[in-house]
Amino acid sequence: MFGYFSAAKRFLKSLSSGRRPGDRGRLIVRVVAREEANALVAAEIAALIRARTAAGKPCVLGLATGSTPTGIYAELVRLHREENLSFANVVTFNLDEYLPMGPEEPQSYHRFMHEHLFDHVDLRPGNTHLPDGMVPVGQVTDACAMYERQIREAGWVDIQLLGIGRTGHIGFNEPGSAADSRTRLVDLHETTRLDAARDFSGEANVPRTAVTMGVATILEARQVILMAFGEAKAAVVARAVEGPVTSAVPASFLQTHPNTMVVLDEPAATGLAR
Numbered sequence: 001m002f003g004y005f006s007a008a009k010r011f012l013k014s015l016s017s018g019r020r021p022g023d024r025g026r027l028i029v030r031v032v033a034r035e036e037a038n039a040l041v042a043a044e045i046a047a048l049i050r051a052r053t054a055a056g057k058p059c060v061l062g063l064a065t066g067s068t069p070t071g072i073y074a075e076l077v078r079l080h081r082e083e084n085l086s087f088a089n090v091v092t093f094n095l096d097e098y099l100p101m102g103p104e105e106p107q108s109y110h111r112f113m114h115e116h117l118f119d120h121v122d123l124r125p126g127n128t129h130l131p132d133g134m135v136p137v138g139q140v141t142d143a144c145a146m147y148e149r150q151i152r153e154a155g156w157v158d159i160q161l162l163g164i165g166r167t168g169h170i171g172f173n174e175p176g177s178a179a180d181s182r183t184r185l186v187d188l189h190e191t192t193r194l195d196a197a198r199d200f201s202g203e204a205n206v207p208r209t210a211v212t213m214g215v216a217t218i219l220e221a222r223q224v225i226l227m228a229f230g231e232a233k234a235a236v237v238a239r240a241v242e243g244p245v246t247s248a249v250p251a252s253f254l255q256t257h258p259n260t261m262v263v264l265d266e267p268a269a270t271g272l273a274r
């Protein structure tokens, strides 16, 4: 119940900010070397985990997969091993999972999270959440509603990590995804399937569908950190950060979020005019 009130309060605050579609909003853009980016973002996450631990409260992280966040997970594992960072009070929700996809399959995001983070820190097994890639299609709607309910009951996401796809997707919210979209079954864009082809030994093997948190679900997070590295992301980063707010580029909806940081390396920032 409390989550509803705080979400409503944040929504009203965003309305009163006077921003219009097309405004860059309050996006904070940092351009740093990739290693520095990883250290910066991991330090931000670690500081919040420690503050919440000290206050005896849980810390809810929204997690992303793909090549972009791997360095952050490596740094978080290092902080756990070398600097006593405990994940005992951390609750996680991942953005998305392919459908169909068994949790043990090499390309599954379940497996990715175990390999890069979950198996190396003291997260409690019941505290990690990913959409179920094995849910029968007839039960997807209920499973998505349950995922939304779990996020709400956890008190919403404190820090949401995001990559960005060349289509402008965040999670698997492909072009056409609405600002008010919630966790749901989606079709993957051809470009996204092409970009995933290498992991699946060919595009034909890439699933056509996935379950993803919605744009509105992502925008509920108190803080969002979007990262992009490399020249291949420069054009879409420019559209997301400086272009109009439009469902044609779902990442552009972050311009309406009150607390989003965009962390780029030099090559990913080359399309920015400002």
Ligand code: PGA
Pocket: 065, 066, 067, 068, 069, 163, 164, 165, 166, 169, 170, 171
């Ligand atoms: P990548 O994917 O991190 O592998 O570039 C990002 C995304 O598609 O969201």
